[in-house]
Structures are given as C-alpha cells and as structure tokens.
Amino acid sequence: MAAHKVTSMDVARMAGVSQSAVSRVFTPGASASPKTVAKVRKVAEALGYRPNVLARAMVSGKSGIIGLVVAYLNNQFYPEALEKLSNALQERGYHVLIFMASNTAQNIDKIVGEILDFQVDGIVAASVALSSDLSDRCRAAGVPMVLFNRGQDDPTMSSVTSDNLAGGRKVAEFLLAAGHKKISYVAGWEGASTQRDREAGFVAALHQAGLTLHSREVGNFGTEDARDATRRMFALDPPDAVFVANDHMAIAVMDTLRFELGLKIPEDVSVVGYDDVAVAAWPSYDLTTVRQPANRMVAETVDILLSKIDDPQIEPKQLEIDGPLIIRGSARIPEGWQT
Known part of the structure; x- marks a missing residue:
C-alpha cells in the first residue's frame, strides 16, 4: 500500500497552527513569527513534509523558477559561468532549471517552448541565438529573457556580454x-x-x-x-x-x-x-x-532579469563590459609593455 502523502493540513494539525500559517512559513517573503516558524519547520521535518512549489505557483502566479538554456558545456567558460548564475539566482530566492539545446533555430524554439511550459518567471539564454519570433513569444507570455554572452540585433532584447x-x-x-x-x-x-x-x-x-x-x-x-x-x-x-x-x-x-x-x-x-x-x-x-569579467556579467544579468520580473515596463538593456588582456607566456611580450 502506498504511503500517505503528508499535507500542509497534517503539519498544521500536529503543530497546532492554522493551514495558512504553514503556508506562510514556506512562502518566501511571507510574514510568520520566529516561534511559529520554528514549530512548523520542526513538525514538517518530523513528518517529511515538502511544500508543493508548483501548486503554490498556480495560486501566486510566480513559480520562483528561472530557466537557463545553454548550447554547449565543453567550453570551460560556460560551466563556470552557469555555476555562478545558479548561485546568484538561488541567493535571490529562485530555483534554477538548466536546459541543453543545440544551436539551431528549430531546436532552440522547441527547448524554450518546453521552458515556458514550466511556468518559469524568467529565462537566461547563454551561448544561443534566438529567432525574433521566439523573443516575441516570450514577451507575449510575459516571461522576460536576458541573453548571456550573446548579443542580438534586437533592441527589445536585453543582453550582457564582454566588450x-x-x-x-x-x-x-x-x-x-x-x-x-x-x-x-x-x-x-x-x-x-x-x-x-x-x-x-x-x-x-x-x-x-x-x-x-x-x-x-x-x-x-x-x-x-x-x-x-x-x-x-x-x-x-x-x-x-x-x-x-x-x-x-x-x-x-x-x-x-x-x-x-x-x-x-x-x-x-x-x-x-x-x-x-x-x-x-x-x-x-x-x-x-x-x-x-564573468562575475560582473553574472551580477548584471541577474539584476536585469529580476528587475524585469518585478517591473515588466523597464526598458531593455544591452551591456558590454570591458575585460583586461591577461599577459602570460604563450605570446611574445612587446619591449616595455606593462603587464
């Protein structure tokens, strides 16, 4: 026989609080007293309760999920950058779903369509180029997108690259x-x-x-x-x-x-x-x-995306961030060159 699935009502009953109090404890930004939080979390842990994030999203209209789509990971720059992006978004209270896509318009359209099905709050597209139809589709769905390490000849699309x-x-x-x-x-x-x-x-x-x-x-x-x-x-x-x-x-x-x-x-x-x-x-x-400058590129990408989630009327930005030439031993160094 299947085990009984623990609900928020079970937690509320055992903790001696209302179901709405349990909901507030597990809703980022919601108000609950420290005493209630401690009591509810202790009971939830004992019962093995986990909140239904997707169900909460249907009620609030926000999933708390950001989709990251990337074309390839063999270039070491992208695993490092995606780790930084994931950590930065998680620090701001968002969960991250990573999707792989080959760099063809048909495949990218399919992948982004799948991402939208997850009711994500926003999308970061790294190392991929998008069709104008796809960017229009995201706007129509009310899902902001930022291109990371790619630019696009589309003034309505936000992007962050090095210069x-x-x-x-x-x-x-x-x-x-x-x-x-x-x-x-x-x-x-x-x-x-x-x-x-x-x-x-x-x-x-x-x-x-x-x-x-x-x-x-x-x-x-x-x-x-x-x-x-x-x-x-x-x-x-x-x-x-x-x-x-x-x-x-x-x-x-x-x-x-x-x-x-x-x-x-x-x-x-x-x-x-x-x-x-x-x-x-x-x-x-x-x-x-x-x-x-990956750290700054990541910070700017996250700021632009979350600002657009909070206020859809914010104008798009196209940022190009200067990066230094790092002198090492694989190239002849000019006489008198400052390293």
Whole structure:
C-alpha cells in the first residue's frame, strides 16, 4: 500500500497552527513569527513534509523558477559561468532549471517552448541565438529573457556580454607592438555575435596599422575543428602570431602546434585566446588571453532579469563590459609593455 502523502493540513494539525500559517512559513517573503516558524519547520521535518512549489505557483502566479538554456558545456567558460548564475539566482530566492539545446533555430524554439511550459518567471539564454519570433513569444507570455554572452540585433532584447570589439582590438594592438607581421585568426562559430565582434575589433586594429589578416580559418568553437583549422593554416605559409576566438579552441591550437607540428610557443608563433578559463593559467599552457569579467556579467544579468520580473515596463538593456588582456607566456611580450 502506498504511503500517505503528508499535507500542509497534517503539519498544521500536529503543530497546532492554522493551514495558512504553514503556508506562510514556506512562502518566501511571507510574514510568520520566529516561534511559529520554528514549530512548523520542526513538525514538517518530523513528518517529511515538502511544500508543493508548483501548486503554490498556480495560486501566486510566480513559480520562483528561472530557466537557463545553454548550447554547449565543453567550453570551460560556460560551466563556470552557469555555476555562478545558479548561485546568484538561488541567493535571490529562485530555483534554477538548466536546459541543453543545440544551436539551431528549430531546436532552440522547441527547448524554450518546453521552458515556458514550466511556468518559469524568467529565462537566461547563454551561448544561443534566438529567432525574433521566439523573443516575441516570450514577451507575449510575459516571461522576460536576458541573453548571456550573446548579443542580438534586437533592441527589445536585453543582453550582457564582454566588450568583444574592444577585446579584439586589444589583442591586435598587443601583437602589433610585439613586432608581428604575419598575423592570423581562428574564428569561432560564425553565427555567434561574440565571434563576429571579436574578429571585427581585431581586423579593424590591423587595418589601422596598415595590415590585413595573413590567413583565416574557422574552428567553430570546437576542439577537432580547431585542430583541423591549425593544420590548414600552417600547411603552406605559417603565420608568426594567431589570435584564437576562445580559450577552448586556443588550447587545441597550442597542442597541435607543439605536439603535432613541432613548433615552439612563443618562439616560433605567438598564440592569444579569449575568455581566461581556469586551464589558461596552467603552467602547461600559460595562455595570454582576454579575460571575460564573468562575475560582473553574472551580477548584471541577474539584476536585469529580476528587475524585469518585478517591473515588466523597464526598458531593455544591452551591456558590454570591458575585460583586461591577461599577459602570460604563450605570446611574445612587446619591449616595455606593462603587464
């Protein structure tokens, strides 16, 4: 025989309080005396009672749940950032549901539709691009969304990124100051705003100095694609410096250069990445890279989303946060450069 499911009425009866008092104890922000809270929680623990969050959401209109949708986790930046996002939201009283999606419009539309079915209060979309139809659907449902580490050509959509244009410029200026002339670029997935803006800033600074890209390959933000891109790039006329659109690919580029092609870094070629993930600082890589200010990006994302939940009339924001170039040993350091 199935065990009896403990209800709030059972807790109220044993604690000697009203059912509404039990409800207040388990409702964030509701008022209950310390004595009542202690009594109710002690009884609830003894009985094994857990409040029905979804049922409460149907009554209040708020689920207390934020949906996080992410396209991939193999790039170390995202597991670290998602952990920070989850912790920050939980500190503000929200529960988090994480959904994985491939970066195709059809799949993302399906996943976000499923998220909306959970009656979430808001959505953070990390590393995914959305169709205008989908953003309209979220607005119609009254569910605010913030793009994390992705921008979108939609002034009605809030987004938080690092300043990718400025980051690309910093890398070019650093490599130029070190005297490099044959400077190449390994691109990420070309549908990503981060990829587009990093390359645009990088190329613009090269052009300002009278140079063009020596060569360009596409690594699609993936390990194997980055390895293949490196082989093609160094097969004929090798560059003397390479900017790689993120650290995840830069690690693959460095491994291919050293262990397959027999080149020395930075003596034969300088390598610079973007993100400053934890592995970038390992002595075996010692990767020069642009740091994404993840803590501030997370804080701004949470503030924008929760403000929009509280007041749907707040205007959308598109924030670009500057991040520093972190100088390590994978790239030639210009004489007199301040590290």
